Amino acid sequence: MRDLRLLLLFPPFADSTQPGAGLPSLAAAIQDCGIGIKLWDLNLDAWEYLLNPKRQHAWLIRAKRSLARLDRCPALNTKESDKYLALADGVLRGTSAVDHLNKAIDVMRSPAFFSAKDYAPAMNAIEGALALVSAIYHPSRLEWGRFWSACRLDSSREIVREIFRSASNPFIAFSREIFAPRLSRLKPKIVGISVTYLDQIVPALTLAAECKKILPDTLVVLGGQIVSLWGEDITVQNKLWRYVDAFVPGEGEAPLHDIVTRHIQGINLEGIPNVVLPPGRTGQKSAWSPVSRPRTMANLPCPDYSGLPLERYFSPEPVLTLSASRGCYWGRCAFCAVSPAFRDGFRVRPARQVIADLAMLMRRHGARLFNFGDDALPRSFVKGLATGASVLPQGAMWQAEARWDALPRPEWAHRLAKTGARNLIFGLESGSGEVLRKMNKGGTVPQARRVIKACQDAGIGLNLQCFLGFPGETRAQAASTISFLNEVAGPKTTVSCGIFELQKGSAIWRQPQAYGLRLIKTEKESDLPVRCEYKPCSGKDWQAGMISRLVKNADSRVPQLRCGINAHALIFLASDYPAFVQKSVPSRIPAEPLRLAEGVTWRVFHWDPDSLRKGRAPKKKDGCLVYTLRQGRVLSLGALAATMLRYADGSTRLSDLFPALTYQERRRVRSALRSMVLQGILAAAD
Numbered sequence: 001m002r003d004l005r006l007l008l009l010f011p012p013f014a015d016s017t018q019p020g021a022g023l024p025s026l027a028a029a030i031q032d033c034g035i036g037i038k039l040w041d042l043n044l045d046a047w048e049y050l051l052n053p054k055r056q057h058a059w060l061i062r063a064k065r066s067l068a069r070l071d072r073c074p075a076l077n078t079k080e081s082d083k084y085l086a087l088a089d090g091v092l093r094g095t096s097a098v099d100h101l102n103k104a105i106d107v108m109r110s111p112a113f114f115s116a117k118d119y120a121p122a123m124n125a126i127e128g129a130l131a132l133v134s135a136i137y138h139p140s141r142l143e144w145g146r147f148w149s150a151c152r153l154d155s156s157r158e159i160v161r162e163i164f165r166s167a168s169n170p171f172i173a174f175s176r177e178i179f180a181p182r183l184s185r186l187k188p189k190i191v192g193i194s195v196t197y198l199d200q201i202v203p204a205l206t207l208a209a210e211c212k213k214i215l216p217d218t219l220v221v222l223g224g225q226i227v228s229l230w231g232e233d234i235t236v237q238n239k240l241w242r243y244v245d246a247f248v249p250g251e252g253e254a255p256l257h258d259i260v261t262r263h264i265q266g267i268n269l270e271g272i273p274n275v276v277l278p279p280g281r282t283g284q285k286s287a288w289s290p291v292s293r294p295r296t297m298a299n300l301p302c303p304d305y306s307g308l309p310l311e312r313y314f315s316p317e318p319v320l321t322l323s324a325s326r327g328c329y330w331g332r333c334a335f336c337a338v339s340p341a342f343r344d345g346f347r348v349r350p351a352r353q354v355i356a357d358l359a360m361l362m363r364r365h366g367a368r369l370f371n372f373g374d375d376a377l378p379r380s381f382v383k384g385l386a387t388g389a390s391v392l393p394q395g396a397m398w399q400a401e402a403r404w405d406a407l408p409r410p411e412w413a414h415r416l417a418k419t420g421a422r423n424l425i426f427g428l429e430s431g432s433g434e435v436l437r438k439m440n441k442g443g444t445v446p447q448a449r450r451v452i453k454a455c456q457d458a459g460i461g462l463n464l465q466c467f468l469g470f471p472g473e474t475r476a477q478a479a480s481t482i483s484f485l486n487e488v489a490g491p492k493t494t495v496s497c498g499i500f501e502l503q504k505g506s507a508i509w510r511q512p513q514a515y516g517l518r519l520i521k522t523e524k525e526s527d528l529p530v531r532c533e534y535k536p537c538s539g540k541d542w543q544a545g546m547i548s549r550l551v552k553n554a555d556s557r558v559p560q561l562r563c564g565i566n567a568h569a570l571i572f573l574a575s576d577y578p579a580f581v582q583k584s585v586p587s588r589i590p591a592e593p594l595r596l597a598e599g600v601t602w603r604v605f606h607w608d609p610d611s612l613r614k615g616r617a618p619k620k621k622d623g624c625l626v627y628t629l630r631q632g633r634v635l636s637l638g639a640l641a642a643t644m645l646r647y648a649d650g651s652t653r654l655s656d657l658f659p660a661l662t663y664q665e666r667r668r669v670r671s672a673l674r675s676m677v678l679q680g681i682l683a684a685a686d
Helices: 022-029 042-050 053-071 078-108 116-136 156-162 170-186 198-214 225-235 253-265 351-365 379-387 410-418 433-439 445-457 475-487 540-554 567-573 609-613 639-647 654-660 663-678
Strands: 005-010 036-041 141-143 146-148 190-194 219-223 246-248 319-322 369-372 397-402 421-429 461-468 493-499 600-605 623-628 633-637
Touching (some): 005 022, 005 170, 022 036, 022 253, 036 042, 042 116, 042 198, 053 078, 053 116, 078 116, 078 600, 078 609, 078 633, 156 198, 190 198, 190 253, 198 219, 219 225, 246 253, 319 351, 319 567, 351 379, 369 567, 379 410, 410 421, 421 433, 421 445, 421 475, 421 567, 445 475, 461 475, 461 567, 475 540, 493 540, 600 639, 609 623, 623 639, 654 663
Parallel strands (some): 005 036, 005 190, 190 219, 219 246, 319 369, 369 397, 397 421, 421 461, 461 493
Antiparallel strands (some): 141 146
């Protein structure tokens, strides 16, 4: 039966620095079925497709033409204003990016990764290229590892429309050019698509539709965390059934094993626990068998990453994910709805098996860096490491999410560091004790302070996660969070901060009135809700302002730590490179002849971007913006600086300009040029 091909897909758009654990876990669980199994990380292919320099050059030409067309318009409506801003950003940053993309990707995969001088412009080039893609497919938007679709994601009708809108869905062309030809050659009998993030919904259904178009008899199965979040809402007659033959909410190993086994034997899929089948022709609800109790983790095999091209991820070495548990041992935070597939009970994998998994992955893939995918690393596992009862393989280094109560003693942090702990991610949530109590967080601010200090003293990197806007939170309480984060700042300490969202499945969602909220009735087309609107909903402007200032103040001098939880953070923290990069004192003298610094682009826009960005009425007013690739900044220039840019062509010296200027004008020009050198716009003298 080896000719029966099972194709497991991970769709765009997600982090490209490391492989997810979903496909390797599924592949390992069904290896005894005796069929040919292939893993395909289409997310990785999508990154390479979108960052292709030839394709980027073509998009840049299109974007410039569209921008010129809007520049000639006598007036702009709201949609045109939004499009203009996207085009302005994409053209400005994309112009710098297109010629640096090959080098940027090489930096991510090579030892040059460890050089801040190389890493920062490489990251900025990639983000600039994604800004250009966003300009072409506006109002959809891409950033590093994120995709905001133009459609509502709570409506199956809107999702189905979007998977055929080539103007706003970049994955239609990708599916046609990259996915379809290879799919036609592979001819799998079953295609399983794992959807972990909301950002993957439209790309995943785009791929499913392409699969049904090319191979209409192939069984398409959709699973993952998002399908688990939909849960019982799948049982209504949604529009996705046109392209999906079965949904698998909850854990996928056992259901997929049963699906494959029955498909081999020619038996229908009815009655498989956790498998949702389509509605009958009479229009009744789709069939969903009762949820089975999840398997104990002791029976699960080690994830098998053999089918993935580990050398192609955007990192200089592989970081592999495994888990010591499923579910959260606390599980009482009022706001939390994380990992819906694992909500049916907290389970721990025996420590000896976790250690054996690490050893196997090290032997099989030559990996030394690992990410524990647990919602919170079990206290028993942490205790075993800290007391020496559990010993990890020599050379292994790791990061994990944890709770404060997992480290009751300061010396445990030092012992964890000796076992290879390099980065710990904590849900701080708030710096206000009162807010933490309302959240039912199960931790205190003094407790957080003690653990943070212990980890910092032990040399362990930290990522502190928090959000503003919890129901009833005051401005003063939010400010206490910012103050606490500033207090505990350190060279290896990063911050991830957002604004409260009401998640389906959380305690607040179940009892909103207990938190002073009233849910806003969902629209008729909202058949797949994942987030909920509520009242009262206020303060988001000042909350966003606080977060913006926090991010600016806490911005690490180590660009590799910009995202404190991905593979790049662990790789850098596991290296011997210093956590602080000593900044050299820059020259203030411009090079002569005057020339732009490397990677700098500028453009005069005929509609004022600042007024458009602030939502004001569009002004037909020339404005000059400049982008510096090395710093990743967009700057608005005044008239004098904009004039100086015209002379930075590599042929003009100050002696060519000064004879026609008065003494005061020369002083102003010198001051402007020095400022432009400091900002990274003009090349500095050696």
